[in-house]
Amino acid sequence: MSGAEIVIKALADQGVDVIFGYPGGAVLPLYDALFKQNSVRHILVRHEQGAVHMAEGYARSTGKTGVVLVTSGPGATNAVTGLTDALMDSVPLVCLTGQVPTHLIGNDAFQEADTTGITRPCTKHNYLVKHVDDLSRAMHEAFYIARAGRPGPVVIDLPKDIQFAEGDYLGPDEITHRHYRPQTVGDPARIAEAVDLIAGAKRPIFYIGGGCINAGPEACKAVTEFVRATGYPATATLMGLGAFPASSPQWLGMLGMHGTYEANLAMHGCDVMVAVGARFDDRVTGRIDAFSPGSKKIHIDIDPSSINKNVTVDVPIVGDVGAVVGQMLESWKKKNPQIDGKALEKWWGQIDSWRAVDCLHYEQGQAPSEAIKPQYAIDRLYQLTKDRDAFITTEVGQHQMWAAQFYRFDKPNHWMTSGGLGTMGYGLPAAIGVQIGNPDALVIDIAGEGSTMMNIQELGTMAQYNLPVKVFILNNMWLGMVRQWQELLHGGRYSETYSAGLPDFVKLADSYGMTGLRANQPDQVDDVIKQMLETPGPVIVDMVVSQEENCFPMIPGGSAHNEMLLGANDHQEQTKTEDGMVLV
Amino acid sequence: MAVLVDNEPGVLARVVGLFSGRGYNIESLTVATVSEDESSSRINLVTSGTPMIIEQIKAQLGRLVPVQDVHDLTEEGPHVEHELALIKIVNAGSERREALRIADIFRARVVDTAVDSFVFSLTGSPEKIESFLELMRNLGDVEIARSGVVAIQRGEKRKKDV
Structure with missing residues (x-):
């Protein structure tokens, strides 16, 4: 069996039915082996970071291990943000990276990067497989380590000559880790x-x-x-x-x-x-x-x-x-x-x-001249989808916090967000991964216009597989969370936080063959959400919301739990200490 | 601290990276294979910090997949600490004789002699080596190679696999 075939066999034996990846020179043997089999489905992404977030969304919504396949050099370095995200949020992933042939390692070969060196601090563990006889062990151990104890991402770096080399395959039952056994039962x-x-x-x-x-x-x-x-x-x-x-x-x-x-x-x-x-x-x-x-x-x-x-x-x-x-x-x-x-x-x-303080209170005027409050948009989204067992992903920023406040979850594994690392651009690819893992479910990416742009290329993946993901953009034309901090802590000097040069999201949807919808007034919110839910296939909603709205309650950096700001009028009272300012 | 690890590529980088990444201090570090089949290495590591930080360091080390065992020898009771130093001193005349006399007092062995230099080999506690060096520095040009501390617990108890 060739190294590439061993990898595919190990994936199949580990129960992997789908992997997210992007081909390249150093993984050609693996893609060739993929081509010749039917047990593992491959989802072609548009950027390797997207692949890792998709695998995260898939893993977190299904409870399985997400699998990623990328090439050497830039393929691997592009995956680094996703791997760090998975490490911070303890998501079980196995990421296969191509590598230049073993005899070229260290020679600054084309598309060479020290992948195990670069990913050492952003993975739970990683392997560089230098002999084909070590390959089965690395594969099966990686799946075990990704899930055992506190879960996390594991990278396996696969030099191209190892993918070609002939070796023997060992099944998962023949391999146990020498000593890694996290304690599970309490004292x-x-x-x-x-x-x-x-x-x-x-x-x-x-x-x-x-x-x-x-x-x-x-x-x-x-x-x-x-x-x-x-x-x-x-x-x-x-x-x-x-x-x-x-x-x-x-x-x-x-x-x-x-x-x-x-x-x-x-x-x-x-x-x-x-x-x-x-x-x-x-x-x-x-x-x-x-x-x-x-x-x-x-x-x-x-x-x-x-x-x-x-x-x-x-x-x-x-x-x-x-x-x-x-x-x-x-x-x-x-x-x-x-x-x-x-x-x-x-x-x-x-x-x-x-x-009784009702800290999440907001006022939504219904007149057509009133701006849509982002809280109202999410509140309505929740009310109109709560009986549909929806999976929600988010990007990072104000909309993420509003989603956490106003969307109410009764079940685990239905909420996918980038918590530890706070990765803008997480939500769209994560939603794609969730949809792949749950083909018949309603999957909504609650997004901001800023974060959406960070992995907007994955609309191509959505289009290719005709995934009925609903991208629900709260468009306030600002990098809202940063703008909020600038307002509260930096004297309202809005340095570089205006979202200039945005695409027309409705036309963007159209150009991908998707449905684009827009709401500008409060009385359009329900209709647009209903239309979004009724439309089969992918939909992008451009929810044009109030530009000034801030996310409250808020504990400013350097403050204690009992020093919360409840609303906009509260902020004069806060002490702007140096200590608080330096915290993020 | 004694850290027993799998003898595999990159394991030292993991340990060192953990210390630099989390802002801990390494005062000295040595590593060598210690198991009969060469599958395990022992890292002897000297670090400092508050009890909370030391507890964190132990937990963080324990979390690395190739780490088998972590022991804080300072915490765990009586142990022997030793360090090896090779000291080359370049001098002449009475200073040369004085260097030899002090080496004798410290039970340092002469492992190389040239017309204008000695190389001494000295083992012992880091304090002993420090005081020897202090005296030598007064007597000529000194070049030093130190191994860093290795340590082992006293008594019969044997750490797993070592």
Whole structure:
């Protein structure tokens, strides 16, 4: 068997049915092998970054490992942003990169790049296969490593001569990693300690992160069951949305920089915090020395390095969320603890008073002269699609935060966004990947006009495969989030944030043979959304929204959870400290 | 710190890259194969930081796929630390005799002699080597090669696979 055939056989044996890629000189043998088989489908992208985001969207919506195939040199370097994104958001990927033949490595050959060197800090692990006999092992180990423990991207660099070389194939059952076995089951003593702490809480909160989603739908079910069993309030990070149903009365909304008033104040004022698969990211904690000062913290995470990294916790539990929460639930049921109902009632009373502030409130005038509020557009999109089990992806910026605030998720794996890296241009290719993995589903990319332009070339991929993705652009003609920071922190000096030179998105859609729709007035919003949903095939919606709208609530850089800005009139009160300014 | 790793290409780059990427400090680092079948190497690494940072370093190292085991020898109790230094000193006359006398006191071995130079080999704690160097620097032109610290836990307990 040739090296290229070994790769394809390994993919098939790993259950891979689709890969996202772009051909080139150093992967010609692989593309030749692809041509001669039927088990693996190839999706031709328009840029390698797009391929990686598609694989991410595919992986996150299906729970499978995403696979990417790119050529050497520029193919590999173009994939770097996507790989970093997958690393930050713990998405299981295997990325195959072509490489110049082994005898040319180090010679500055045509389209040579030190791929393993470049991708070392932006992958969970990587391989350079120098002998065809090592190829099966690298392939199967890569799939294992991508999924085991905290998931992440794995690169396999494949020199062209290895793809041609003849070697023996070993199946997945014949290969195990020598020693990489992340701990999945929690320490029972810690679990008992945590359960006692949770049972005795007076002002508790569950802080749910993307780790729950990564642990799978069963783990999310266990988390939901545990939260319900306690009757305690729950919030989630941007990455954790959908792990706990937003329709539950115990749901407080997202927390963090643009999280809800009630979620952030509950985090600030709680006495017991249960962090489940969350990593105390700076977008979540705000000013770290003022983060939830009076609470005992329980932290469940599969990655030991996430524990005590940003915030010191009282009860660390290393393990898989599904396993650990299962253990906790069992212990909880066995103990059937007496919780302090009176204290809990008081706590909910306090939370209800924060809820009454209605921090996500916006005013949408209905007169034709009024501008469409972006919040209104997303609100209506949610209302008109909530019964359709839609998959939502986003780009990065204001629209992303509004989507997180106004679109409500009851199920995991339906929300795909670039959280850790904040990669503009993520949403369109991710939506394509989601659609490939879920051909009959409604897939919507909630986008901004700025981010959309960053991977706009993938419209070509959408067109080629006639994917019915709906690109829902909130067009405010500004790089809105940066403009907002310039307004609030840099004296309204809008340096280079105006979106000049934009295409006419309706005509753009037309030129790709897609449907383009536009709404300029509030009373057109519903009609356009309905039309978008009724139109088969790909649709681009140009939702022309208010240019001035800012995303609130907001915890400015360097501020604590209880120093939130609720609206535009609030911002004079904020102290513009140097410390706050240097934070991003 | 003793870090047992798979003996494969790029593993040292991973460890070093982790330290530079996350802003930790490496004071010294040595690496060599230690298993009979040459499949594992041991990295001896000296670093510094607050207890929280040291805990992070251990967790981050443990997260690297080719890392088998991480031990903080400073934390884990009594251990032996040793370093090897080769010191070349160029001098003449009474200074040359004095260098030889001090080398004798420190139990440094003469491993090379020329008309106007010695090469001493000295093993011991980094402090011992430091004080030897301080004296030598007064006695001529000194060139130094140091191995960095290697360390092992005292007693019978044996670290996995080593």
